[in-house]
Amino acid sequence: MTASGDPVDLDNSVAAPPLPEALEAWRAGALDAWADERARHGSGARSRLVLDEVRGALATALGDPGCLVGLPPDHVRALHAAVLGCAAPGRADGPVVLSAVEHSAVHHAAADAARSAGSTEPREVPVDGDGRVDLEALERALPGARVACVQHANAEIGTVQDLERVHALCRDAGVPLVVDAGASLGHVPVPAAWDVLVASPRAWGSVAGAAVLALREGVRWRPHEPGEAGASRRPGEHPGTVDVPAALAAAVTLQGLLAGPLGAADPRHALVDRLRGALATVPSTRLVGHPDERLPHVLTLSALYVPGEELVRRLDVRGLRVGSGSACTADTLRPSHVLAAVGALTHGNVRVGLARGTGPEAVDRLAEALPEVVAEVRRELGAEDL
Secondary structure (H helix, E strand, O other): OOOOOOEEEOOOOOOOOOOOHHHHHHHHHHHOOOOOOOOOOOHHHHHHHHHHHHHHHHHOOOOOOEEEEEEEHHHHHHHHHHHHHHHOOOOOOOOEEEEOOOOOHHHHHHHHHHHHHOOOEEEOOOOOOOOOEHHHHHHOOOOOEEEOOOOOOOOOEEEEHHHHHHHHHHHHOOOOEEEEEEOOOOOOOOOOOOOEEEEEEHOOOOOOOOOOOEEEEOOOOOOOOOOOOOOOOOOOOOOOOOHHHHHHHHHHHHHHHOOOHHHHHHHHHHHHHHHHHHHHOOOEEEEOOOOOOOOOEEEEEOOOOOOOHHHHHHHHHEEEEEOOOOOOOOOOOOHHHHHHHHHHOOOOOEEOOOOOOOOOHHHHHHHHHHHHHHHHHHHOOOOOOO
16 A cells, blocks of 8 residues: 555654744754853853743743742653652652553652652552543542652543542642643643642653653652752752753743643644544444543544554555554553553554644544554454454
8 A cells, every 4th residue: 555645743642743933942042042051151141041031931831930840851750750759758658659541650650669768569549441540549549648640631542630639639638749741731721730740841842852840839859869969959850951942942832832722722622523533433443531531632542453553554654653552651562551551452552643733634534544454454364354
């Protein structure tokens, strides 16, 4: 089969193409704030000034001008820092509580925190078939915990959590809540129901080089990595320099996106609805994630009797670039713990993430091609009539 059109990227839930304003801001930062912000000369002072303005702008965009904003180099290291930094002080004997659909980095950090403190293993809270956290199970898991981790939305299946209720339970139990907003910030409104928030500018269309880690005033946190004695450490930042141009691009793009349509008002929401409707009738498949309480741009389909990697390959030949496997591991063909948690097939899946500016033509191409490819692969495997 030959490609039926120009290639189109439809795997943009974790990293989206940089927006023009992100590239413009990055270039301005690279020309104006290139110096080491720790340097004690004029160029260093200029970088420090830009960095201070960026942190202030991000804190305001997050709805808490008084929060402490760090700029780790990427989303994974920001999540590690959030979990390990909050798990370290004070509650040495308590577990880390986390939902079953958290980013793999959260699962890894929670396990590491348990090993380092010689404490009990993490308490994993189940989710329902749509990926929503079991709030009764969460309430039972919280007593004695050091920290709780519940994402705002899932990059793989799109389901959005009820953070207000989650935060209320954590507050009543006296447990700080780490919220991973890596998939949601810049796409849907993020409620102020968090104690620590992590975000990924690459996912909203900024450049690589800086993630966001915000701590509310009064949250106990300490660095989990070695550093110079007495050195001032922002949450999640390594001993060394911050990528100031990338941080500037993150702040500029987020400000612009928050001023535009989000959630159901985002044009991509209607496109995903259109795609869900077209794919709902494909035999022996399941659309995974909540149909309404979801991100505007994410869709995952799980197909029986079909290897996910083969679907990706054949769609790529047709010029349709989609994802498969886990959205939060380096090896994207690794079976997804998120799909396993919601009871979906973990191998025969296709993940779609629409970038801003994606048009209906691309969605219609996928809606036409995917049923054909699923049927084609099943026929070749002799599974057509199973």
